[in-house]
Amino acid sequence: MNINLTLIGQSITFAIFVWFCLKFVWPPIMGALEARKKQIADGLAAAERGAHEKELAEKKATQRLQEAKGQAQDILAQAQKRANEIVDEAKGAAKAEGDRIITAAQAEIEQEVNRMKEQMREQVVAIAMQGAEKILKREVDQSAHNDALKELASQI
Amino acid sequence: MSEQLTSTAYIKHHLQNWTYGLNPETNSWGFAHNAAEAKSMGFMAIHVDTMFWSILLGAIFLWVFRSVAKKAEAGVPTGVQNFVEMIVEFIDSSVRGSFTAKNDLVAPLALTVFCWIFLWNFMDLIPVDWLPATAGWVGQTFFDMNPHHVYFKVVPSTDPNATFGLALSVFFLTIWYGLKNKGVGGFTAELTMMPFQSNNKVVQALFIPVNFLLEFVSLIAKPISLALRLFGNMYAGEMIFILIALMFSAGATMAVFGGVLQLGWAIFHILIVTLQAFIFMTLTIVYMDMAHHEH
Numbered sequence: 001m002n003i004n005l006t007l008i009g010q011s012i013t014f015a016i017f018v019w020f021c022l023k024f025v026w027p028p029i030m031g032a033l034e035a036r037k038k039q040i041a042d043g044l045a046a047a048e049r050g051a052h053e054k055e056l057a058e059k060k061a062t063q064r065l066q067e068a069k070g071q072a073q074d075i076l077a078q079a080q081k082r083a084n085e086i087v088d089e090a091k092g093a094a095k096a097e098g099d100r101i102i103t104a105a106q107a108e109i110e111q112e113v114n115r116m117k118e119q120m121r122e123q124v125v126a127i128a129m130q131g132a133e134k135i136l137k138r139e140v141d142q143s144a145h146n147d148a149l150k151e152l153a154s155q156i
Numbered sequence: 157m158s159e160q161l162t163s164t165a166y167i168k169h170h171l172q173n174w175t176y177g178l179n180p181e182t183n184s185w186g187f188a189h190n191a192a193e194a195k196s197m198g199f200m201a202i203h204v205d206t207m208f209w210s211i212l213l214g215a216i217f218l219w220v221f222r223s224v225a226k227k228a229e230a231g232v233p234t235g236v237q238n239f240v241e242m243i244v245e246f247i248d249s250s251v252r253g254s255f256t257a258k259n260d261l262v263a264p265l266a267l268t269v270f271c272w273i274f275l276w277n278f279m280d281l282i283p284v285d286w287l288p289a290t291a292g293w294v295g296q297t298f299f300d301m302n303p304h305h306v307y308f309k310v311v312p313s314t315d316p317n318a319t320f321g322l323a324l325s326v327f328f329l330t331i332w333y334g335l336k337n338k339g340v341g342g343f344t345a346e347l348t349m350m351p352f353q354s355n356n357k358v359v360q361a362l363f364i365p366v367n368f369l370l371e372f373v374s375l376i377a378k379p380i381s382l383a384l385r386l387f388g389n390m391y392a393g394e395m396i397f398i399l400i401a402l403m404f405s406a407g408a409t410m411a412v413f414g415g416v417l418q419l420g421w422a423i424f425h426i427l428i429v430t431l432q433a434f435i436f437m438t439l440t441i442v443y444m445d446m447a448h449h450e451h
Contacts (some may be wrong), residue, residue, distance in 0.1 A: 002175075002194065002198070003199070003200075003316065003317060003320070004175075004177065004198065004199045004200065004201040004202060004203070004317065004319035005177070005199065005200065005201060006173075006202050006203040006206050006207060006315065006318070006321070007190050007317045007320055007321050007324070008200075008316045008321070009202055009207050009317075009321070009324065010206070010207070010210060010312075010317055010320075010321025010323040011322075011324060011325045013207070013210060013211055013214065013321075014272075014321060014322055014325050015221075015325060015438070017214045017217075017218060017268050017272065018261075018265050018268045020222075021218065021264040021265075021267055021268045022260070022261060022264040022265075024222055024225060025221045025222055025264065025267070026223035026225075026244075027219065027225075027226045028226065028228050028266040029224065029225045029228050029240065029241065030220070030244070031228070032228035032229055032230055032241075032262075033241060033245065035229075035230035035247075036230040038230075039230050042386070061342070069437065087264060090451060092305040093194075101449055116395070128303055138347065153444070
């Protein structure tokens, strides 16, 4: 247990080891640790950001959905309204057409009636002429009595 | 072992370093053959075993840490990188906890102190006879030496040269940084103007020698206590292992008892091994911190 040169040898060795540690061991390891710490912090921050973004996107999606629903409602209402209009229009048109057809038919009927009346009048005149001829047993001057006959026919 | 081996001789043999030095009688450099010869060499001698083991252990420590440092990256750490990072983080948090100034040297210094001393102390857990007996056998077989003259102490921290070498290095560092940070005036004032202070200039002048006496003793006590605490603990531990080892040659019952004792002491010693390394490191940090601050 003598104090001797070993003391100095140990001190020199120690100095060299500390220097080596200071230069080549401590900085790279601490660098890696710091870098990892930063990576983890960045990762956590990114995750938080992602979560926030997701929340925002969800909110936005809900809003869009609401909007779309509203629009659909509007479109539906418009369509309903338009359909009603169309039906009403059709109803009006149909009614007008019907009226027109009825009017035309009535006019035609009237015309026919008038035509038939005329015919029948003429026939009645003819029959009456024949009857009168027979009764008078002589020929009636048709042209002389035409006005009288016509007047008679119109009274029938 | 030899026939004239007594307990005293066994213990003495275990406590003698392998010494290379300047023999005053022959005035030539060589290995000491016995304790008296080693003693006569005085300061001009070197403990080959202490140097060998401390450099080997330090090299192992630096090699492991360097190999990790070279490929250290921020990704997921595996295996030995985990282990090394655990130690580095432990040292880093200790330094952050006790050292408040800015000095890049302190953390690597603390790491080296802790790991190196831990490995020194750890050698104490290798059964006391294994390495010395191996050395004796090598000496006898290959170098034709008397195995009793082959001294091989494997625990560097049981050599006061090693512990004082560390403690004095730390001491000089604290003085260097003390002078650098406080200036010669501040450093001297710390030694002479405390703890007794007075507003009266004459009284203050009278206080200076008293203050210096007190402060100088406490200054010197730091490296001495640092070195002797480590040395004392490890030396005592080693001594108990040696005493337990003596029981192995005292019959079967004693040998079994000794085995149990050795196991118990070794388990307890794991605590001391780590604790002493930790204390040395913490005090190193604290002394360095004191060198950076007025107090």
